[in-house]
Amino acid sequence: MTERLVVVGGDAAGMSAASQARRGRGPDALGIVVFERGHDTSYSACGIPYWIGEVVDDRADLVVRTPQEFRDRQAIDVRTRTEAVGVDTAARTVRVRDLDRGREYDESYDQLLLATGAAPRRPDLPGLDGPGVFGVQTLDDGQAILDHLDACRPRRAVVIGAGYIGLEMAEAMVVRGYEVDLVERSDRPMTTLDADLGGRVADAMDGMGIRLHLETDVQGVMHDGDRLRAVATSVGELPTDVVVLGLGATPDARLAVEAGVPVGPETGGVVVDVRQRTRVDGVWAAGDCAEVHHRVSRAPAAIALGTIANKTGRVAGINLGGGYATFPGVLGTAVTKVCGVEIGRTGLGERDAERAGYAPVTATVQTTTKAGYWPDTASMEVKVIAERRSGRLLGAQVVGGAGSCKRIDTFAAALWNEMTVEELLNVDLSYAPPFSPVWDPVLIGARKAWDAVLADLDG
Template identity: 85%
Template sequence: MTERLVVVGGDAAGMSAASQARRRRGPDVLEIVVLERGSDTSYSACGIPYWIGEVVDAREDLVVRTPQQFRDVHHIQARTRHEVVAVDTDAGRVRVRDLGSGREYDEPYDQLLLAMGAVPLRPDLPGLDGPGVFGVQTLDDGQAILDHLDAKDVRHAVVVGAGYIGLEMAEAMVVRGYTVDLIERTERPMRTIDADLGCQVADAMQGMGIRLHLETEVVAVEHHGDRGMRVTTSAGELPADVVILGLGSRPNTELARAAGIPVGDESGGVVVDVRQRARVEGVWAAGDCAEVHHRVTRAPTTIALGTIANKTGRVAGINLGGDYATFPGVLGTAVTKICGVEIGRTGLGETDAHAAGYDPVCATVETTTKAGYWPDTASMQVKVIAERRSGRLLGAQIVGEEGSCKRIDTFAAALWNEMTVEELLNVDLSYAPPFSAVWDPVLIGARKAWDAVLADETR
């Protein structure tokens, strides 16, 4: 008898799961239906700022596989513009709304995977739902922004929020030649890294012409038709022809909550086990809407990253396909590039470590991406966070010029394996002048952190 898998959400987690399940079970034994409320499946949301900033040429370049390819090649029914509005776990069915026709119908399932992703934060403020104000989550959002920019005489852009998306979109607006004001309610941009490194990000943005309004909050957006908008803030008013919201996101769990599927109080994501099973028979969850285990804090959390979405989707799909897989957790490793500055982080920052109950010691070093005498060597800062006395690595951060940031992956590998900074400083990394100094920046950071541990013991 053919079993039926229904997937809610057709991007990274959902399509990874569907593909893995299909590899293990053919269409004669497993029917797969994917319901996606947007217009695309399996696309790179991370590439949207680069598409808008004209680094990526076309929308199609960000699509990995189209719904037609999933149907024709993989025998997966990928229905775009179909939104799931309710889940009935007792009856084993979901209520679906066809956004094209408005028709609603029931879709039965034997197994259900929730992969709805995250929803952008959008404060309930006057004017924030008006024309010319955009979130950045889907390719449809990106297209709406481009259509607006092409149709209007845009000169002033206001970006609200200084996280990854906000900063990347601010840079994209500068690249397009607009005057850019960035509003952030806290004291610095990029709060996922510690303040002593984050100041470099602010300097780079200001050096590119972005006007930062820190410790400032948006109060309202006034719309004046063809005369554009005025953004009212706690510090005054700013003109705007386009407003971009980059305020972060939260797990999209409304469907799960309404259906009685447990959601974590602390994580905010659907509660799952190591195989991505929810606490309701026949229901699974993966991606941004599902909680994950943090390997350093040991606590459940949610982290909206495409890497994690693909991995958790893969694990869910293997299990749904009849094999066995588990997801071992996350470190929150992430990289980006803002205004020529590369930024990388993994594990806990200094503030995070204190909040998690650790007593950390830290070391920050100034170093170079290559041998100091190499013609195009660039500067970088490395910060290493270790546990006091034990020297266990807790996290690392890197800010620097080109060639800096991917070294965070070495720290991530060491952190994954619960190494101490003493163990890390003796790892046999490669060396040649065009690639690093004889002491690689990773090793210098680990060595200085170990020195800090030893110095603390002798006090």
């Protein structure tokens, strides 16, 4: 008898899982149905700001594999514009709504994978649900923004929130020629960076003409009828023609909660084991909607990254396809580029380390991406966080010009293997003047952090 797998969500985690399950079991053994409320499957949500900023020419360039390709190549029944609205775990059915036809029906399952992703944070403020206000989560969201820009031909934009998406969208709007205000309630942009590195990001944004309003609260969005007029803030009104929300995202675990599937009290993500199984028989979860284990803090986390979504989806798919796989956890490694500045981070920041119960020491160094005399070398800053006394690496951050951000991957590899900064400073990294100083920035940061550990021991 053919077993039936239903997947809710057709992007990174959902389609990785469906594809992997199909590799393990053919159509006669496993029927696979995917419900996706949007028009697209398996696309790069991370590329949306570059599409809006006219770096990427076409929406189709961000789609890795279309729904029809999944149907034809892997016999996966992908149903787009179909939203799951409820789950009955006792009856093992999913209630779905055909968004184009307006009808609802039940779909039975033997195994159910929740891959519902994350939802943009949208505070309960006046006018935030009105016209001209957009989140950035799906290709349909990106298309809605572009349609609005084409229709109203704006001159001004306000971005609310200075996380990764907020910064990238602010830059995209500047590239399009708009006047841009960015509002952030914290004292710096990109709070995933420690304060001493966040200042360089702020300077780069200012240099590109973005007006940055820090320690500023949004009080509401103001409209004149159907026309967006301004954003009301604690420092006054900011006139605008379009508002973009860059406040981050939270796990979209609404289906799980309504179905009685446990979610983490701190993260809001669906609780899963190392194989991506929930605590309800036959129900699995992967991607941004699910909790992950942070390998340094040792605590549950909810981190919305495409890398993690693809990996957890793969693990779930292997298990659903009859194999065995586990997901070992995350470090939260991430990179971006904003206004010509490259940014990378992995592991814990200084305050994160303290909250996790560590006693950290830190070292911040100024260096260059290549040999100092090389024509196009750029400056960069490296911050390393290590555990007091033991010298164990806890995290790292880099901010600088071209060639900076991918240094974070070396720190991530060391962090993954629980190396000390003393061990890291002796790693045999490559050197040639066009690529690095003779002491690579990674090694300089590790050496200075080890000096800080030794100084603390001597003290």
